[in-house]
Amino acid sequence: MTTATHYLPASRRWAWLANPTLRRFMRHKLAVLGVVMITVLILACVFGPYLLHYNDLSIDIRNRFAPPFTGNHYLGTDALGRDTAARLLNAGRISLMVGFCAMLISIVIGTLIGVIAGYYRGWIGAGLMRFVDAFLSFPSVFLVLVLAAFTKPSPMVITLIIAVTSWMEISRIVEAEIRSLRERDFTLAARMIGASSRWIMFRELMPNAIGPIIVAATLTIANAILLEAYISFLGYGIQPPLPSWGNMLNAAQQYLGKAPWLAIIPGLAITLAVTSFNFIGDGLRDALDGRSDLK
Amino acid sequence: MPNYILNRLGQSAVVLVLVSLIGFMVLNLAPGGPMSQFALNPGMSQAELDRIAEQLGLKRPLLVQYIDWFSHLFVGDWGHSFRDGRPVLSVIAGHLPATLLLMGTSTLLSIVIGTWVGVLGAVRRYSVFDTLATVGAMVALSIPTFWFGLVAIFFFSLHLGWLPAGNMYTIGDQSLGDYAIHLVLPVLVLALVNVAIWSRYMRSATLDVIDQDFVRTARAKGVPYRRVLTHHVIRNALLPMITLAGLQIPTILGGALVTETVFTWPGMGRLFLDSLGYSDYPVIMGILMFSAVLVLLGNLLADLLIGVADPRVRLA
Numbered sequence: 001m002t003t004a005t006h007y008l009p010a011s012r013r014w015a016w017l018a019n020p021t022l023r024r025f026m027r028h029k030l031a032v033l034g035v036v037m038i039t040v041l042i043l044a045c046v047f048g049p050y051l052l053h054y055n056d057l058s059i060d061i062r063n064r065f066a067p068p069f070t071g072n073h074y075l076g077t078d079a080l081g082r083d084t085a086a087r088l089l090n091a092g093r094i095s096l097m098v099g100f101c102a103m104l105i106s107i108v109i110g111t112l113i114g115v116i117a118g119y120y121r122g123w124i125g126a127g128l129m130r131f132v133d134a135f136l137s138f139p140s141v142f143l144v145l146v147l148a149a150f151t152k153p154s155p156m157v158i159t160l161i162i163a164v165t166s167w168m169e170i171s172r173i174v175e176a177e178i179r180s181l182r183e184r185d186f187t188l189a190a191r192m193i194g195a196s197s198r199w200i201m202f203r204e205l206m207p208n209a210i211g212p213i214i215v216a217a218t219l220t221i222a223n224a225i226l227l228e229a230y231i232s233f234l235g236y237g238i239q240p241p242l243p244s245w246g247n248m249l250n251a252a253q254q255y256l257g258k259a260p261w262l263a264i265i266p267g268l269a270i271t272l273a274v275t276s277f278n279f280i281g282d283g284l285r286d287a288l289d290g291r292s293d294l295k
Numbered sequence: 296m297p298n299y300i301l302n303r304l305g306q307s308a309v310v311l312v313l314v315s316l317i318g319f320m321v322l323n324l325a326p327g328g329p330m331s332q333f334a335l336n337p338g339m340s341q342a343e344l345d346r347i348a349e350q351l352g353l354k355r356p357l358l359v360q361y362i363d364w365f366s367h368l369f370v371g372d373w374g375h376s377f378r379d380g381r382p383v384l385s386v387i388a389g390h391l392p393a394t395l396l397l398m399g400t401s402t403l404l405s406i407v408i409g410t411w412v413g414v415l416g417a418v419r420r421y422s423v424f425d426t427l428a429t430v431g432a433m434v435a436l437s438i439p440t441f442w443f444g445l446v447a448i449f450f451f452s453l454h455l456g457w458l459p460a461g462n463m464y465t466i467g468d469q470s471l472g473d474y475a476i477h478l479v480l481p482v483l484v485l486a487l488v489n490v491a492i493w494s495r496y497m498r499s500a501t502l503d504v505i506d507q508d509f510v511r512t513a514r515a516k517g518v519p520y521r522r523v524l525t526h527h528v529i530r531n532a533l534l535p536m537i538t539l540a541g542l543q544i545p546t547i548l549g550g551a552l553v554t555e556t557v558f559t560w561p562g563m564g565r566l567f568l569d570s571l572g573y574s575d576y577p578v579i580m581g582i583l584m585f586s587a588v589l590v591l592l593g594n595l596l597a598d599l600l601i602g603v604a605d606p607r608v609r610l611a
Binding site: 030130131133134135136137138139140141142143145146147149150222226229230233234236249252253256257260263264266267270271274275278279282 | 306309310313314316317318321322430433434436437438439440441442443445446448449453545546548549552553556567568571574579582583586587590591
């Protein structure tokens, strides 16, 4: 496709800008704001640590509890005299990475179960959906905490734990979508030309359900970041000295009266990241739904 | 109608079995296992550990243990706490009222506020109020509950000194007013997310109803607008919210756990975290099961209620 675009006249090369989905997305101001905020946040986390005067583990013992804007400590220091800005950005790398990877894994699990359950409506579908119901009956924080408490919490384990407890909503969405798609004529046509069930499920039905999956993916990142923050805050997630937004808040809790900025700053970062993804998800939902033009 | 109820009951029973199976397997297959707490004690010999495992029935095949445990659930024997040997059900019952008080007050508050915000947003669609409510709800959903709690404590307790920072009552003073003042912050923090969710759903439910013919008919008959709203629109818009209330239980329970931790509230969430720290398997298992049963019952009740309240559901 890219090579084909290359030979297009200049006037056509920008034709993708006229894509109705993109146009609808760009019209959603909050979604665009979300994209801008999350881009800035990611760039800051990736490149920011190289521009600071301190790394996230170096201890400046004479400047403990420095408030923001003390010397080169732009966001102050914590109880050990570590630079808050450096910790915040390094924590962002971990928190965002955990959220993103957990989303990828739970999308795979959720889509797989959703597609199969929607395609085989009989006892396989019903059985799988009861399984989904069972997982949904546990408050996810409870389940994540149990799993995290009994395993050695490394970022990878935490990612896996979050993934295996947040795929259920995706399954439900995909199942409903597939169930309606499989009644459509193109499915019948595919079956008539002798396509196997696997082909129909993953080559015909799944690509047609991609819109809701993308929306769910965006909202899943938001929830995964929140879940990581919850369990790290409660002490069962990412373990110090490795920083994460959640465990920075855990450490800040006892100094709330003395150094409130230690609690306020990481919380703002979490809120900013999660809000961005929620805004983007909302914009995508409107953009991928062609009917929103009619409103 | 009976068919619909039976079907729903059957589904719930299947889910209940799956829930217990998942919970049991997660706990028992996790590294360490139920004996990890005892194995930490250096004064224990292998023979003693073996004896304890034998006594607790941990030497039997996992499936036998599961069936034994599951069948005892129904006669009210949920095992005994590793920590103090008390029956799990009575340990949970001791912490339940605090959680129910917190959840109940906060849910009631969020339903009232959420309904009001949602209906107003729908009636004045795309107004300044509606836009603010929409953006506000999305931001509220993105704020970590515990962080909001910390900020609230900092501002209202440490900075202004108006409200207590934690606990359910002051020792020595357990008057109603004392409970109430301790309840304010946790309830507000827990309500934030629920108001956001409730108002969003209420807005779209109201929008679904407000353009329907019966609303126009009522207006045409000359019924005042306010009365149309309260007697025709809101009553119908609240119907799907019954289902939503059932579906929200896990979120509220999870939120309660985090809120209780921040405010040292002596409820089930605190108990759960304490038990995790002690590897108190029977209690952890009990709380997992208890919350799952609560969620299942809530959903079931919501589905039955909507069948009673909305005849269209019964026929479908």
